Structure formats: C-alpha cells, structure tokens
Amino acid sequence: MTNGSIAGYCARAGRALNIKDVYDDDEIKKILPTLKFDKTWDQKTGYKTTQMLVAPIAYEKYLLGVIQLINKQTGNRFTHEDQSSVLNIAQVLGIALLKNKKASQWAKPAKFDYLVTGSILSNKDLSKAMIKARKEKKSVESVLMFDYDVSKEDIGKSLSDFYKARFIPFNDKMPIPGQLIQGLKTSFLENNVFVPVVQAGNKVLVAMENPNFLPARDAVKRIIPAKGIEFCVSLRDDIFEMIALFFDIKKPPKPGTIEDILGKMETEMETEEEDTDSELEMEGVVTEEDSVVVQLVNKMVLDAHARDASDIHFEPCQGKENSVIRFRIDGACQVYQTIPYAYKGAVISRLKIMSNLDIAEKRLPQDGKIKFKKYGPLDIELRVATIPTAGRNEDVVVRLLPAGESIPLEKMGMSERNYDSFVDMISKPYGIVLVVGPTGSGKTTTLHAALHHINKPETKIWTAEDPVEITQKGLRQVQVQPKIGFDFATAMRAFLRADPDVIMVGEMRDHETVSIGIEASLTGHLVFSTLHTNSAPETITRLLDMGMDPFNFADALIGVLAKRLVRTLCKDCKETYHPSREEYDKLVRAYDGNFDALGLEYNEDFSLCKAMGCPKCGKTGY
Numbered sequence: 001m002t003n004g005s006i007a008g009y010c011a012r013a014g015r016a017l018n019i020k021d022v023y024d025d026d027e028i029k030k031i032l033p034t035l036k037f038d039k040t041w042d043q044k045t046g047y048k049t050t051q052m053l054v055a056p057i058a059y060e061k062y063l064l065g066v067i068q069l070i071n072k073q074t075g076n077r078f079t080h081e082d083q084s085s086v087l088n089i090a091q092v093l094g095i096a097l098l099k100n101k102k103a104s105q106w107a108k109p110a111k112f113d114y115l116v117t118g119s120i121l122s123n124k125d126l127s128k129a130m131i132k133a134r135k136e137k138k139s140v141e142s143v144l145m146f147d148y149d150v151s152k153e154d155i156g157k158s159l160s161d162f163y164k165a166r167f168i169p170f171n172d173k174m175p176i177p178g179q180l181i182q183g184l185k186t187s188f189l190e191n192n193v194f195v196p197v198v199q200a201g202n203k204v205l206v207a208m209e210n211p212n213f214l215p216a217r218d219a220v221k222r223i224i225p226a227k228g229i230e231f232c233v234s235l236r237d238d239i240f241e242m243i244a245l246f247f248d249i250k251k252p253p254k255p256g257t258i259e260d261i262l263g264k265m266e267t268e269m270e271t272e273e274e275d276t277d278s279e280l281e282m283e284g285v286v287t288e289e290d291s292v293v294v295q296l297v298n299k300m301v302l303d304a305h306a307r308d309a310s311d312i313h314f315e316p317c318q319g320k321e322n323s324v325i326r327f328r329i330d331g332a333c334q335v336y337q338t339i340p341y342a343y344k345g346a347v348i349s350r351l352k353i354m355s356n357l358d359i360a361e362k363r364l365p366q367d368g369k370i371k372f373k374k375y376g377p378l379d380i381e382l383r384v385a386t387i388p389t390a391g392r393n394e395d396v397v398v399r400l401l402p403a404g405e406s407i408p409l410e411k412m413g414m415s416e417r418n419y420d421s422f423v424d425m426i427s428k429p430y431g432i433v434l435v436v437g438p439t440g441s442g443k444t445t446t447l448h449a450a451l452h453h454i455n456k457p458e459t460k461i462w463t464a465e466d467p468v469e470i471t472q473k474g475l476r477q478v479q480v481q482p483k484i485g486f487d488f489a490t491a492m493r494a495f496l497r498a499d500p501d502v503i504m505v506g507e508m509r510d511h512e513t514v515s516i517g518i519e520a521s522l523t524g525h526l527v528f529s530t531l532h533t534n535s536a537p538e539t540i541t542r543l544l545d546m547g548m549d550p551f552n553f554a555d556a557l558i559g560v561l562a563k564r565l566v567r568t569l570c571k572d573c574k575e576t577y578h579p580s581r582e583e584y585d586k587l588v589r590a591y592d593g594n595f596d597a598l599g600l601e602y603n604e605d606f607s608l609c610k611a612m613g614c615p616k617c618g619k620t621g622y
Contacts, residue, residue, distance in 0.1 A: 003032060003034050003035050003036065004036055004038060005036070005037070005038035006019065006022065006028075006035070006037055006038070006052060006054055006068075007038075007054055007066045007068050008038075009031075009032065009035055010054040010055070010056055010066050010068075011056055011063060011065075011066050014056050014058065014063070015056070016053070016054060016055040016056070016083055016086070016087060017031065017052070017053075017054045017055075018052075018053050018077065018078050018082075018083055019031075019051065019052045019053075019054075019077075020050075020051055020076075020077040021050050021051070022037040022049055022050065022051075022052050023037065023050070037049075049070045049071065050070070050071055050075070051070065051071055051072045051075075051076070051077060051078060052068065052069070052070050053068070053069040053070075053078040053082060053083060053086055054066060054067070054068045054069075055067050055083070055086045055087050055090045056090065057090045057093050057094050057097060058090070058094050059091070059094030059095050059097075059098045060098075062094075062098055064093075064094055064097040064098060064101065065093075065097065067086060067089060067090050067093065069082075069086060109162055110162070111140075111158060111159060111162045112126055112140070112144075112155075112158050112162075113158065113161070113162065114154070114157055114158035114161050114162075115144070115150060115154060115155070115158050118154070120150060120154050121144070121148060121150060125148055126144075129143045129144050129147065129148060132147070139235070139236050139237065141155050141235050141236070141237075142235075142237060152169055152235070152615065153169075153614075155235070156169055156233075156235075159233045159235075160233060163210070163211045163212060163233045165211045165230075165231060165232050165233045166205070166230065166232040166233070167232065167233050167234065168197055168205065168207045168232045168233070168234045168238075169234065169235070169238055169615055170234070170235075170237075170238035170239075170241040170242055170245075170615075171615055171619070172245060172307075173307060173329065173334065174197070174242065174245060175198065175334055175335035175336055175337060176245070176246050176303075176336060176337035177196055177197060177198055177199065177246065177337065177338070178322075178337030178338045178339055179199070179322050179337075179338040179339075179340070180196040180197075180198075180199060180204060180224065181195075181196060181246050181247065182340075184196075184223065186243055186247050186249060188223075189239075189243050190240060190243060192216050192219050193208065193209040193210075193216070193236055193239055194206055194207060194208040194209070194216055194219075194220060194239065195207055195239055195242045195243050195246065196220075196224055197232070197242065199226070202226065202227040202228055203226065203227070203228040203229070203230055204224055204226040204228070204229050204230070205230050205232055206220050206224065206229055206230070206231055206232060207232050207233070207234035207238070207239055207242060208220075208231055208232065208233060208234065208239075209233070209234065209235075209236045209239060210233075211231035211232065211233050217231060248299070293343060293346045293347060293350050294350065296339065296343070296347065297347060297350050297351060297354070298375055298376045300312060300325060300336070301372060301376065301378070301382065301398070301400075302376060302377075302378065303327075303336065304327050304336070304398075304400060305378055305380065305400060307327060307329055308329060308330075309327035309328055309329050309400060310328050310329070310399065310400060310440065311327070311328040311397060311398065311399050311400065312325065312326075312327060312328075312336075312397070312398040312400070313325065313326040313327075313328070313333065313395070313396075313397050314347060314348070314351070314395065314396040314397075314398070315395055316341070316344035316348070316389075316393040316394070316395070317341070317391075317393075318390065318391035318393065319341070319391070320341045321341060322338040322339060322340055322341050323338065323339050323340075323341060323343070323344045323347070324338050325337055325338070325339065330567055330620070330622060331565065331567050332567075332620065344393070347396075348386070348394050348396055351370075351384055351386075351396050351398070352366070352368075352384075352386065354370045354375060354384075355368030355369055355370045355382070355384040356368055357384070357386065362388060362392070362394055363388055364388070365385065365386060365387050365388065366385075366386045367383070367384060367385045367386070368383075368384050369381060369382065369383055369384065369467060370382040370384060370398075380400060380401060381401045381467055381469075382398050382399065382400060382401065383398070383399040383401055383467070384396065384397075384398050384399075385397045385398075385399075401467060401469045405470065405471075405472070406445070406448040406449050406451070406452040406470050406472055407445060407448075407449050408449065408452065408453075409422075409423070409449040409450060409452065409453045412442075412445075412446060412449055413566075418561075421559070422450070422559075422561055423453070425558045425559040425561075426450045426453065426454055426526070426528075427454070428526060428558050429524070429526065430521055430522075430523075430524045430525055430526055431521050431526060431527070431556055431557065431558035432517055432518065432521045432527045432528075432529070432556045432557050432558060433450070433526070433527070433528050433529075433558050433559060433560075433561075434508075434528075434529055434530065434531055434539055434557075434559075434560045434561070435447055435528070435529075435530050435531075435560075435561045435563060436530065436531045436532070436533045436534075436535075436536065436538075436539050436560060436561070436562050436563065437532075437533075437534075437562055437563035437564060438532065438534070438564075439532065440565060441563040441564050441565045442563050442565050443530040443563055444465070444469060444470070444506070444530065445470070446561065446563060447504055447528050447529075447530065448470045448472065450528065451463070451472065451475060451502070451504060451528070452472060454502065455472060455474045455475065456474075457474070459501045459502060460476075460499060460500050460501045460502070461474065461475050461476065461500070461501065461502040461503075461504065462475075462476050462478070462495040462498060462500045462502070462503050462504070463475055463476070463477045463478065463503075463504040463505075463506075464478050464480050464488055464491035464492065464495070464503075464504070464505050464506060465477060465478070465479060465480070465504075465506040466479065466480045466482075466488075466506050466507070467479055476498075478491055480506070487513075488505050488506060488507065488508070488509070488513045489510070489512040489513045489516055491505070492505060492513065492516045492517065492520065493516060495520075496516075496520055496523075496525075500525055501525065501526065502525070502526045502527075502528065503517075503520055503525055503526070503527050503528070504527075504528040504529070505517065505527065505528070505529040506529070506530065507529065507530050507531070507532075508529045508530070508531055508543075510546075511546050511547050513529075514543060514546055514548060515548070517529060517556075518548065518549075518552050518553060518556045521556040522552065522555060522556055531543075533562075534562075535562050536560040536561065536562040537560075539560045539562075540557075540560070567622040568622065569609050569610075569611055569621065569622060570611070570612075570613075570614060570616065570617035570620075570621055570622060572614050572616050572617070573611075573612040573613060573614035573616070573617065573621065574609040574610065574611065574612060574621070575609060575610055575612050576607050576608070576609050577607065577608060577609070577610060578604070578606065578607055579606070579607075579608050581602060583608075584602045584606065
C-alpha cells in the first residue's frame, strides 16, 4: 500500500481509478504528483499494459484487496458502465473474501489444536480458558494446567506440534549452562522471554516462548556466539523458572549468587593476557584467595547439597577448554555447570586449602576432609580426593557426608528371608558379621541400622569410623586419624581394653585389623565390619588370601551380607505392563531357576513395571 504502484495507491486511497494510458506521465500525475506506474510486471512478462481500471475490494470497515482490469479489447478507455460493474463485483468479492478469510482463520493451525484433536480438551473449554486467561491476565497454559488439569507434557506436545520445535520443560535438576549465561543480564532474558539451556557440540539449545518471533531470534543470534542455534519452545513461566535456577534469583540477587560470580569471572578474564600458557603465570592471574573463587566453591557445595547429590566431580580439561563440574544424583552423573579454564588451578587450590592438603604437590593423589561449617551455613563434612590427570591437570572428587540418623533395619528393603537371617546373625553374643559391596552401596548405613536394632542400655557398643557419618545415642563413636598413627587396628586394641559387648569397625582393609577382629570375636565380642568385595562367598576367599587362619576364621565368622544400591522406579510415572513369556524366562534364568520361590507364576495377571520419565524424576524414570 504505497504510491509506488497504481494498485498500491488504490488500496491506500480507497477509491477507484480509470486510466487510459498508464505510460502517460501527465495523466498519472493528474491523479497524484508523486504517483508512479510499476513497470516491473510488464518487463518480466513482455506484455504491455495500457488501459487500467482499478477498484478497492472492501466490506464494511475491512479492506480485503484490489481488483485490477487491464487493456480493454477496443483499445479505448474503460467506460463508466465498466467502472460501475467493477465496483459491484468488488462489493460481492468483499463479502465472499471476508467470510472466506474468517473461515480460513478458524482453520489455521492453532497452539492448542493437539489438545482438541486428542480429546484432551473440548473447543468449548478451550474458549473458556482463553477468556479466563484474558480476564485474569494469566497465560492460557497456566489456566489449562491449574483449572482444567491438562498436563504440562500434553501442552508441550501441542506447542511442539504448532511451532515445529522441540519442547523443553523446566526441571529443578537441569544442569546450569555456566559458560552460556556468562555475561548475560537476567532483565534482558526476562524481557525477551528466552534463555540458553545447553550446548551440544557446536549447537546451542535456546528455550523461547515463541520460537517464530523474529525480533527475539535476532536478539538470540546477536548475544550467543554459536555456529548453530536450535530454537526450542517452552512455557513462559518455565523460562522464568530456568532463569531463576541458572542465576540463583529465587530471592533478589545478592553477593554470592551465580550471576554475580560469573559476572566477576568475565570481568577478571578480560584483564588476563590471552597468550598466557604458563601454569604458574595463570595462577598469578587468578588465585585461590580471590573472592569469586571462594564464592564459587561455596555455591557449588550448597547447590550439590540442595540437589541431594552424593558426589561433586571437578574435571578440568586440557588447554583452554572450560572445566566441567558434575554432580552424582541418584547414582547417575549430571552436568552442573562449566567454568572458564583460567579458574581451574584456583578452584583446585581452594579445595586443597579447605581440606588441609599440600597445594604444591600436583604429581601424587591426595585425600582429605572439609568441615564445611567453617565456610558456609551447612553442618556437613566433605571427603576430598585429588588425582593427577593428563595435561598437568588435577581432578577433584568431593563426597558429601551429611550427618544423619540411622535408618530402621526393617526399612532397608531386604527380603523376608534375608531380614530374618540378618537379625539372627546380629543377635549372636559373639562372632564376626561382615557387610560387603562396592563403594557407596550402603554398607555403613546397614551396619548402623543393625547397631540401632541391638542398641540397648545393657549393651556397650564401640565404633571406629572414618569419618563418623551417622551418630546414634548410646554408641561410643571414635573417628580414626591414620596421619597420627591412630588407625582401625589401634582403635580395636583400645576397644578390647574398654569392656565392649559389640565392636563396629569401619573397614577391615589389612591383615592386622582382620586378625584383631577374629581375636576379639573368639574372646566373646560381637564384631561388625565392612569389606569391598563383590559377593558374599568371594569375601571368604579374600580374607583367606589376606592370611587368615582357616580354622579360627571358620569359628569366628557368623555370616556375610552382600549389598547393592538399586535405583527404584519413579512412583509418579512408572507404567505397568504384561511382559512376554521370553522376558519371564529371562528373569527365571537370572534367578538361577528359583524365581518360582517368590510365588510369581506366568499368567495373564503377571505384570511388571517399566521406567517412563517425568519432571519429578528429571525424565530419568528412576
């Protein structure tokens, strides 16, 4: 609708034009001095336009187009009768086009078509939800979820179908994309309703409320320097939740939030020389005493504790690649965030200082402990292990050891037969009971559950642990300190002089400790301990290999319990199904033919459950 063509001027002016020769500049200028005839169509087709009759197609207040007739067959100007006829045609076309436009608008794909076609919601309820959202100034999605019980997954599927884009829901266990959000302002992300979520190779996934909104896409391309960007769809509220999670702004931003820490990192890195290759020079730029490093390490521990992580893995990469921090949650590792490469030495040194390790020794593995109460608001203990890795780097693994009470023995998840056998074992007056299994399988937790079961006022119980993780009233608990020569063997010798009924030793890791344990058990004491072996029978072989006397050992040993930590199916999303006969037979073989002993026969009622994945379990199903 411009003066650059006759049809455009007709639409703009809203009146009919009857021109004898469009190439006659004088005739054109009489209509409007600045009006021009657009010759491009003639140039493309080779067909010369001469006479032209143009009329706007309108109905009521709506302009719907223009009707244009060219070159009357007689070669003369279009008559008044022609003009009247064209206006009548334009009026009829106006009515038809308006109705057609309304019909086509209704038929166009809409954001929530999937909900209607999938019989999740009726058209009537969808209209009501939209009206309510407008009145209450809420998003339609939130009204659908809270008032009509439509799941976020179904809304996500509908939005994904409409925008032809991947749907990314909010999850409070999402890894923080530290490198992607570095330097970004939360106000800018919130105003444009988008946030970078993760980088996969050279591609960055960005969550947007409307992936087709070009101004927002242009803004994303300006501020995120990536070879490829995948524009994904997400709910408006979810995007704000992601921003709050990534920048730790559930409360107003304050010193020590991820936003501040990453912002300081960016500022300090700008002052760093780009060609600094020396590790010593690098540490001179960023030191373990820098406030930003102190805040980062504290924030990392606090976030790990808040997410129920068991371990923190700090993994520096070679060269100038950014370091990765991962959390182990429910037995599986998840990326927490990435930090600039210049900070890897300072973070490692900070962790070493907190755990009283030698920061100058980078060639040998070291291990230590951190009492985090000295550095932050949590009363937890951390076990730290450093390991030299390729490229003159050091990896650090931090185990979180939250102080807590023992779990009741009946809630340990044992079968009835195992429970009865284990209770019978720990009720003996003397002998050795061993709990075995891999690291983190719950051996110490099981022993404390056993001690809780027999912890009575008439029983004197001594424990030697490294460290003391679980505390119980009534137990006399000792933390060993190998650095000063106070190891498990020394502790056990001391216990034997302290009138014990029951002795619990954290681990039997050497010949001396096992020998004293057997000696204690044969002199009328009940001894509990752990070993790192894979199965109960293998434990016997391991102890015999350590040089134990088979006859004394046979008298001393009451029993061995082998442990595993098993991830259970999520209660909110697990799905029941009827397995095939082949799957049942596979289970029977796995139980060495004793599957029938569980009383489970294959019939139509036999069912199992499988993992599905939902927001509550982080889409893992477990």
